[in-house]
Amino acid sequence: MTIGINLELPLLVIDxxxxxxxxxxxxxxxxxxxxxxxxxxxxGSAPASCTFxxxxxxxxxxxxxxxxxxxxxxxxxxxxxxLGFIYVELDAVSGxxxxxxxxxxxDI
Amino acid sequence: MNGLVTLEIPVSELIQFITTGLSANxxxxxxxxxxxxxxxxxxxxxxxxxxxxxxxxxxxxxxxSGTTRITWSTYGISVSDxxxxxxxxxxxxxxxxxxxxxxxxxxxxxxxFLRVVITTGTGVSVTITAKREKL
Numbered sequence: 001m002t003i004g005i006n007l008e009l010p011l012l013v014i015d016x017x018x019x020x021x022x023x024x025x026x027x028x029x030x031x032x033x034x035x036x037x038x039x040x041x042x043x044g045s046a047p048a049s050c051t052f053x054x055x056x057x058x059x060x061x062x063x064x065x066x067x068x069x070x071x072x073x074x075x076x077x078x079x080x081x082x083l084g085f086i087y088v089e090l091d092a093v094s095g096x097x098x099x100x101x102x103x104x105x106x107d108i
Numbered sequence: 109m110n111g112l113v114t115l116e117i118p119v120s121e122l123i124q125f126i127t128t129g130l131s132a133n134x135x136x137x138x139x140x141x142x143x144x145x146x147x148x149x150x151x152x153x154x155x156x157x158x159x160x161x162x163x164x165x166x167x168x169x170x171x172x173s174g175t176t177r178i179t180w181s182t183y184g185i186s187v188s189d190x191x192x193x194x195x196x197x198x199x200x201x202x203x204x205x206x207x208x209x210x211x212x213x214x215x216x217x218x219x220x221f222l223r224v225v226i227t228t229g230t231g232v233s234v235t236i237t238a239k240r241e242k243l
Contacts, residue, residue, distance in 0.1 A: 008174070010196040010220055035242075036176060036218050037218070038219060040194075040195065074202045075202050076201075103196075104196055104218060106174060106176060108241065
């Protein structure tokens with residue numbers, strides 16, 4: 001399922017999910033004018049290690065990693081993108097309890 | 109009536125107008141302290157921390173829609189560990205920039221909220237300017 005999101009409105013794409021390596025969010029269609037994407041990770045309690053991957057696509061079929069986060073205290077990152085679709089994956093995790101991810105697209 | 113009009117203008121304003129071409133109303137306002145949270149304007153410096161000692165965590169401050177660059181400057185008596193934190197929900201914060209001495213830095217971030225955390229420092233003040241610019 002692909003879900004549309006709005007410019008300038010932060011969206012909780014992963015909401016307090018129990019730590020599970022390989023977990024993927026839904027696929028999100030970005031607004032047409034999106035040029036930057038800011039995403040933030042945070043945890044119920046900090047894991048010993050983790051790797052989040054932000055995946056992007058032009059056709060919602062072929063995805064590539066466009067950013068990665070490994071900060072166990074949570075992180076807020078901004079990337080320049082010109083894509084139509086994204087999703088977030090918790091690629092690897094050790095320890096911790098739950099994790100969440102927020103994203104916000106902007107058209108600057 | 110002889111056709112003459114008399115205007116009462118303070119001498120200081122007259123001198124200012126002659127030397128700068130600006131009236132008193134045209135002079136940019138000073139940096140505004142706003143340490144109780146709220147929101148920031150675009151392109152306008154706001155003093156969000158005034159003379160604080162560590163440990164200190166400032167209030168969450170909303171940034172304007174479209175903000176992609178944030179310039180922050182620190183000044184005061186001493187500082188060796190201070191962080192600018194961002195958040196998309198106003199609750200969970202993460203460092204987006206740090207300083208180990210007084211200075212001014214610009215960070216590229218599409219954050220929606222900001223706050224300042226002073227871990228080590230005394231008499232610290234912080235001014236922030238939010239900008240909407242192409243990355």
